[in-house]
Amino acid sequence: MESTIIKSRDFNASFGSNHVVKNVNIDIPRNHVIAVMGPSGCGKTTYLRCINRMHELIPGATSSGEMKINDENIYEMHPIFVRLKIGMVFQRPNPFPNLSIYDNVIAGYKLNGIKLAKADRDRIVEHSLTRVALWNEVKDSLTKKGSFLSGGQQQRLCIARAVAMEPEVLLFDEPTSALDPISTSTVEELFHELKTNYTLIIVTHNMQQAARVSDKTAFFYLGELVEYDETKTMFTNPKDNRTQNYITGRFS
Amino acid sequence: MNIGSVKYRIGKSYGFQILTTVLAFACVIPLLAILFFIIKAGITKINWHFLVNVPKPVGEAGGGIANALVGSIIIIVVASIIAVPIGILAGIYLSENRKSRLAYWCRLSVDILQGVPSIVIGIVAYFWLVKPLGGFSALSGSVALAIMMLPIIVRSTEETLKLLPDSLKEAAFALGMPFHRVIFKVIVPVGISGILSGVMLSVARITGETAPLLFTAFGNPYLSTNITKPMHSLPLLIFNYATSPYNDWHDLAWGASLILLLWVLFLNIFTKLITRKWKVQL
Amino acid sequence: MDTSVDNGSITRSDTPLRVINSKTPEAIVKTTQRIRRSFRQIRTENVFKKTLVIMGIIMVLLVLGILLTLIVQSLPSIKALGPKYLWSRVWDPVQDIYGAWPFLLGTLLSSFLALIISIPFSIAVAIFLGEYHPSGWLPNLLKNTVELIAAVPSVIYGFWGLAVLVPIVRNFETHIGVEPVGVGIFSSSLILAVMIIPYAASLGRSMIQMVPSPLKEAAYGLGATRWEVIRSVVLPYTKSGLFAGILLSLGRALGETMAVTMVIGNTSIIPKNIFAPGNTMASVIANEFTEADKAVYLSALIELGLVLFLVTVVINMIGKKIIDRFTNE
Numbered sequence: 001m002e003s004t005i006i007k008s009r010d011f012n013a014s015f016g017s018n019h020v021v022k023n024v025n026i027d028i029p030r031n032h033v034i035a036v037m038g039p040s041g042c043g044k045t046t047y048l049r050c051i052n053r054m055h056e057l058i059p060g061a062t063s064s065g066e067m068k069i070n071d072e073n074i075y076e077m078h079p080i081f082v083r084l085k086i087g088m089v090f091q092r093p094n095p096f097p098n099l100s101i102y103d104n105v106i107a108g109y110k111l112n113g114i115k116l117a118k119a120d121r122d123r124i125v126e127h128s129l130t131r132v133a134l135w136n137e138v139k140d141s142l143t144k145k146g147s148f149l150s151g152g153q154q155q156r157l158c159i160a161r162a163v164a165m166e167p168e169v170l171l172f173d174e175p176t177s178a179l180d181p182i183s184t185s186t187v188e189e190l191f192h193e194l195k196t197n198y199t200l201i202i203v204t205h206n207m208q209q210a211a212r213v214s215d216k217t218a219f220f221y222l223g224e225l226v227e228y229d230e231t232k233t234m235f236t237n238p239k240d241n242r243t244q245n246y247i248t249g250r251f252s
Numbered sequence: 253m254n255i256g257s258v259k260y261r262i263g264k265s266y267g268f269q270i271l272t273t274v275l276a277f278a279c280v281i282p283l284l285a286i287l288f289f290i291i292k293a294g295i296t297k298i299n300w301h302f303l304v305n306v307p308k309p310v311g312e313a314g315g316g317i318a319n320a321l322v323g324s325i326i327i328i329v330v331a332s333i334i335a336v337p338i339g340i341l342a343g344i345y346l347s348e349n350r351k352s353r354l355a356y357w358c359r360l361s362v363d364i365l366q367g368v369p370s371i372v373i374g375i376v377a378y379f380w381l382v383k384p385l386g387g388f389s390a391l392s393g394s395v396a397l398a399i400m401m402l403p404i405i406v407r408s409t410e411e412t413l414k415l416l417p418d419s420l421k422e423a424a425f426a427l428g429m430p431f432h433r434v435i436f437k438v439i440v441p442v443g444i445s446g447i448l449s450g451v452m453l454s455v456a457r458i459t460g461e462t463a464p465l466l467f468t469a470f471g472n473p474y475l476s477t478n479i480t481k482p483m484h485s486l487p488l489l490i491f492n493y494a495t496s497p498y499n500d501w502h503d504l505a506w507g508a509s510l511i512l513l514l515w516v517l518f519l520n521i522f523t524k525l526i527t528r529k530w531k532v533q534l
Numbered sequence: 535m536d537t538s539v540d541n542g543s544i545t546r547s548d549t550p551l552r553v554i555n556s557k558t559p560e561a562i563v564k565t566t567q568r569i570r571r572s573f574r575q576i577r578t579e580n581v582f583k584k585t586l587v588i589m590g591i592i593m594v595l596l597v598l599g600i601l602l603t604l605i606v607q608s609l610p611s612i613k614a615l616g617p618k619y620l621w622s623r624v625w626d627p628v629q630d631i632y633g634a635w636p637f638l639l640g641t642l643l644s645s646f647l648a649l650i651i652s653i654p655f656s657i658a659v660a661i662f663l664g665e666y667h668p669s670g671w672l673p674n675l676l677k678n679t680v681e682l683i684a685a686v687p688s689v690i691y692g693f694w695g696l697a698v699l700v701p702i703v704r705n706f707e708t709h710i711g712v713e714p715v716g717v718g719i720f721s722s723s724l725i726l727a728v729m730i731i732p733y734a735a736s737l738g739r740s741m742i743q744m745v746p747s748p749l750k751e752a753a754y755g756l757g758a759t760r761w762e763v764i765r766s767v768v769l770p771y772t773k774s775g776l777f778a779g780i781l782l783s784l785g786r787a788l789g790e791t792m793a794v795t796m797v798i799g800n801t802s803i804i805p806k807n808i809f810a811p812g813n814t815m816a817s818v819i820a821n822e823f824t825e826a827d828k829a830v831y832l833s834a835l836i837e838l839g840l841v842l843f844l845v846t847v848v849i850n851m852i853g854k855k856i857i858d859r860f861t862n863e
Contacts, residue, residue, distance in 0.1 A: 054425060059351055078576055084428035094419040098441050108427035111437040112575070158423070165427060265759035269666060275658030279735070280679050282728040286686065286694045293697075342593050345586040358590040361597040367782075367850035368600065368843060369789025371816045375823070375839045376600050379607055399596065406593070430575040432582035460687020463791040463816070467823050487689045487792075494693040495796060502697075509690050520685040524678060 005030040005199050006051060006169060011065035013043070013050050015058065020046045022223040023065075028169075028216075033191050033200045035214035035231065039246070040205060043223040048171050048203045052086035053079040069169070087162030088171040092178045093154030095146030095161070102142040104157055105129060108165040128160040132190055152183020159190065163198075170194065172202040176209065188213050207247055211235050219243045287513070294510025297503050306475050307489075310498050317508045319475040320489040323390065326477060327469055327485055328455060330394035335401035336451055342402070343409025343447070344435055350414075366403035373399050374464035382468055390476075390483035393469030397461060401454035408450020412443040449523045456519035460512060462487035486512045604840040611833035619834065620841070625802040625818075627826070632834045634841075636804045640812035641842075644719050644794065645787040647808060648726035653780060655727075656734035660776070663735075664742025665768055677739070684732040692796030695725045700797060707809055717799035718811040725793045730786050734779035741775030741860065742768055775860045781853035785846045791816040815842045 006028040013021035020043040028034055036044045049055040050063050053074065067074045074082050095104045096111075105125045109116055116124070125142070129135040134156045138149070146157055155175060162170055176184040191200055191213045204210050210217050211231060218228040219242075227234065227243045238244045301316060308315030342358065349355040373396050381392035416439060424434040440447065465471075470482040471492060486508050493505035611619065615632055622633025659680055667673040696717075703724070704716030745768050753763045769776070799811020800821055813821075815838045826832035 052426065054422060057422070057425060079425075080428050080430055080576060080579075082428075083426055088422075088426035090419055090422060090426075092419055094417070094423040096420070096423065096438060096442075098438075107424075108429070111424065111427070111433055112429055113433065161423075161427065261759050261762065265761035268761040268764070272658045272661050272666065275655050276662035276676060279655050279659055279683070279728075279731050280676065283679060283683050283686070285698070286690065289694060289698055290690065338589060338592060341586055342589040345590045348586065349590070354587065354590050354594070358593045361593045363850065363854055364597050364847050365593070367785050367789075367846050369791065369816060369846055371789070371791040371819050372600070372604070372839045372843045375607075375819065375836055376603050378823075379603050380599075402593070402596070430579035432579050433575070435582075456685060460685075460689065462687070462689045463820060466820055470824075487687055490689050490693055491792060491796070494689075494696060505693060509693055512687060513690055516685055516687060517682065520682060 003030050004028065005069060006201070007066075007068045007071075009066040011047070011050065011063070011067055013046050013055055013061070013063040015046075016060040020223050021050065021063075024225045026218060026225060026228055028199060028201065030199050031195055031197075032215040033195050033202065033213055035210035035217045036201060036203045036220060037205060037207060037210045037217060037246075038220035038226075042220040044203045044218075044220040045173055047220065048173055048201060051169070051171055051201065052088055053082050054088065084165060085167055086169040086171060087165055087167035089155070089158050089162055089173070089175050091174045093151055093158050095149075095154050095157050097145065097147050099146060100143045101138050101146050101149070101157060104146045105160050105164050107161055124164050128164040129157075131163055131193065132156040132160045133186065133193075134160060150183070152179050152186055155179060155183065155187055156190070159187070159194075163194070167198065169199045169201065172200065174203055174205065177205070184209075207235075219246065221246070290506065290509050290513055293506040294508075297507030298510060302504075302507055307473060307493075307501075307504055310500065313500060315500070315504060317486070317489060317504060317511070319472065320484040320486045320508060321511070322475060322477065323469070323472070323483040324459065324485040324487075326479060327390050327394050327397065327465070327483060328459060330391065330479060331397035331401060331458060332451070332455060334394060335398035335405060335454065338398075339402045339405025339451075339454075340409050340440075340447060343406045344413065344440075346406065346410040347413035348435075362403045362406050365399065366407070369463075370400060370461055371463040371466075374467050377464060378467040385480070388468060388470035388482040390469050390479040390481065393465045393483070393485070394479070396464035396468050397458040400458050400461060400464065401451075404454035404457060405447075405450050408453070409443075409447050412446025412450070413439060415446075416443055445526060445529075449527045452519055452523045456516050456523065459516050459519065460487055462491050466491075486515075600843070604836060604843055608833055608837035608840050610829050611837045614830050615834065615837075619837065623804055627822070627828070627831045630828070630830070632830065634815075634834070634838060636802050637813050637815045637818050637838060638841075639804060640719065640798070641788060641814040641816070643805065643808060643812070644722045644726060644798065644814055645784060647719065647723035648730060648787050649780065649784055651723060651727035652731050652734070652783065656731045656779070656783070657738060657776065659731070659735035660738025660742055660779075661764060661768075664739040665764060668743060677736075680732050680735055683728065686729075688729065688790060688792040689796075691725050691729055692793035695721060695793060695797040699724060703809075712807065712809045715799065715809070715811055717797050718809050719798060719805055720809045722794045722798040722814075723808070725797055726787045726790060729790065729793065730783040733786055734776070734783040737779035737782060737857070738772070738776050741772040741779070744775075744861075745771050772860075774856050778853040778856035778860070781849050781856070785849040785853065788849070789816060789842060789846050791820050795820045815839075 004027045006026070008024055008026050011021060011024040012019065024047060036048060038044045046055060050067060051074070055061050055063060056079070069085060096107055099107060102125055103110055105128050106116070106121055126135060129138065134153060137153060141148070146154060149157060176187050179187065188209065191202070194200055202213065214231045216229065217231045217234045219226045219234070221242050227238060227240045229239070234243065235247060238247060301314065303316055303321065304318050305314070305316035306319045307317065346355055346359060377392050377396035377399070381395055382388055385392070420438060420442060421434055424438040429437070465485055465488050469485055469488065471488045472482040472484045476483050490505045490508050490512065493501035493508070496502070611632070619632060620634050620638065623635045624631050624633045625636055659676070663673055663677055700716040700721055703721045704714045707714040707716070749767050749771065750763050753767045758766070794814050795817040798813060798817055800813055800817060801811045802813055802818065805812040819835050819839055823832070823835055826835055
């Protein structure tokens with residue numbers, strides 16, 4: 001089942017007069033892990049934030065072009081619907097400091113004012129935490145504040161929080177760059193589990209990570225999508241010179 | 253190098269350090285003197301009778317300040333009801349819109365409001381409310397005090413919310429939360445201690461304000477709870493009785509001063525303690 | 535297509551049916567609920583955004599309203615008395631003679647005298663807390679106590695001044711051989727001096743703490759003593775900040791009403807010396823506003839309020855500008 005879920009055509013994004021994403025055309029297949037890599041400042045994070053319309057929260061940020069999810073134009077939907085369908089996990093773990101672990105998982109429901117029966121809530125919390133392999137570690141301390149957890153646990157809690165909303169796509173903005181190596185590998189293992197239910201788009205500046213976790217890789221350079229291919233092909237036989245230079249470490 | 257001149261310079265340095273220290277601690281003396289004197293003069297006047305009775309006419313001993321106590325509380329509560337929501341929302345507006353043109357003018361206005369002499373606020377409230385409504389009223393006093401509370405609340409809300417990391421807001425937005433829920437369910441609860449201390453500081457400030465009430469709440473020798481009628485307040489009572497020639501009234505004023513002073517100092521110290529506990533920067 | 539503007543439009547493609555793909559029936563119910571809810575949220579969101587903007591506008595309107603009210607209400611006096619009102623030397627409402635000079639002079643005298651008295655103390659606090667002892671329990675206590683000075687209500691300063699300070703000043707006046715009235719400009723300056731210490735002190739302290747230590751270390755490295763470092767590095771570096779603090783203090787002193795009203799003596803004749811009774815702009819408004827029975831009388835008082843407002847606004851704005859420039863450097 002290789003149907004396209006996210007599709008962008010001639011997509012551009014800027015901060016004021018600073019043009020950071022240029023004419024990006026990409027088709028992202030459902031239930032795959034896509035890595036987006038490139039040197040810092042290449043526009044990969046901006047592009048990711050455009051997918052669930054977080055980009056426009058920054059004053060002066062604009063975008064143009066076509067961005068579709070299931071053939072619906074994201075920019076004709078209300079951002080709230082977009083973000084309910086496309087969840088996001090950030091660079092630094094950001095659990096809500098005033099909420100318990102339990103409440104953090106169902107934050108999307110609780111803070112949106114959606115009433116759930118206690119049984120439903122419990123099920124969602126257990127299910128989401130199990131999916132991020134955190135349930136066994138925290139099931140006895142669900143009432144503690146989220147900030148008591150270690151960095152890696154906090155990041156998995158944030159993934160659980162996004163998963164609890166049952167989105168179709170999950171965006172990860174350098175999800176392991178603030179984590180230690182052991183936590184990083186735990187999070188990376190999750191990606192394989194999660195792709196059975198979701199489509200994952202992961203921005204990373206770590207090439208090894210892209211190679212390890214992704215099915216397809218997109219390489220951004222200076223705001224352009226230089227190359228987009230199967231990860232294996234990309235790392236063994238890149239078509240573009242710039243990709244070649246990047247993966248052999250000639251610039252970073 | 254001449255050893256003598258070095259010694260002289262070191263001596264001079266110590267001399268200035270001692271002078272600075274002495275001058276710095278001298279600032280505390282007036283405050284201690286005021287505290288000491290007010291407690292000494294006021295403590296003997298305060299008893300249950302003093303708190304639950306209204307003032308007696310000149311010549312009769314006894315009497316209390318119940319009307320002023322009740323009036324102060326009512327005026328402050330009404331002022332807070334007006335100022336707290338407006339102030340917090342305006343603070344949210346400023347922290348969310350850092351660069352817009354309106355935000356610039358809004359910030360400038362708040363700065364100006366902060367420095368406006370309280371007597372001027374009294375004049376303005378007189379023309380906005382007392383004259384149109386046809387008489388002095390507690391409500392007009394509350395409005396005047398609310399105007400004085402606003403800049404403190406707006407500023408503390410803005411400063412508190414500005415310090416919260418953007419990642420918090422992004423996390424909330426990414427869950428598909430609408431803007432108002434992001435603010436009220438995530439941003440405000442996390443910054444609540446800073447906002448609350450701003451509110452308490454503003455209450456502490458207006459509790460002792462007299463000038464704006466002279467032409468608005470005006471004062472009332474009887475116990476009144478009608479906010480459309482003149483009402484007494486502690487600082488007004490102190491002003492009226494302190495400048496009167498009667499000793500009985502001076503006694504009432506001392507008692508009232510002690511209560512007002514304790515009330516204000518308590519609010520200030522309490523606010524300091526919670527800001528320190530929550531590590532809020534104001 | 536510029537998509538940065540969030541117009542909150544909801545297109546047909548958002549209808550719940552399209553959202554539901556191959557999910558369990560349970561999930562479908564959940565999604566539908568979620569969507570229906572979200573429509574309501576979007577309306578509230580837009581209302582909320584507008585409310586915030588309105589609050590911003592209210593702040594601006596409030597200040598404009600204050601200014602406008604003062605101007606409109608002082609028009610009768612501006613028309614009848616003209617600009618020379620401000621330097622006419624006689625104030626006699628009974629005879630319909632209005633001159634603001636006694637009050638302008640009284641305000642300037644008492645405020646500047648208070649400033650002169652308070653500066654050594656507030657600078658000393660600033661240096662002590664900013665340079666000598668930035669931390670520790672005793673400096674902390676001093677810092678908090680000085681801040682509490684600003685918290686004491688002005689009417690209590692006035693009452694205390696009347697009961698304690700005025701007799702002392704009267705004694706002092708007998709000693710130096712001026713008319714021993716006690717109340718007057720000097721007494722109110724003393725009270726004001728105490729009241730304004732915290733403003734210059736706390737601003738000065740934070741400015742002094744911002745002096746980069748490499749600058750100070752450079753001077754220490756040349757063998758300078760502590761005092762020499764303060765005099766030749768710290769104070770020059772912070773002078774604009776200290777000046778701003780003094781300006782803010784001045785702004786408070788000019789507008790201070792109750793304490794001054796209670797101890798200044800309330801006479802509307804030009805004070806002969808600093809021990810004479812007088813009136814400030816604020817105190818004359820406080821005393822005569824509710825007694826003003828003629829339109830021009832009332833309006834003349836409001837014109838004083840307008841002058842007071844403009845002067846304090848200008849002083850505060852200059853102070854704020856200096857602070858902003860200092861902290862941005």
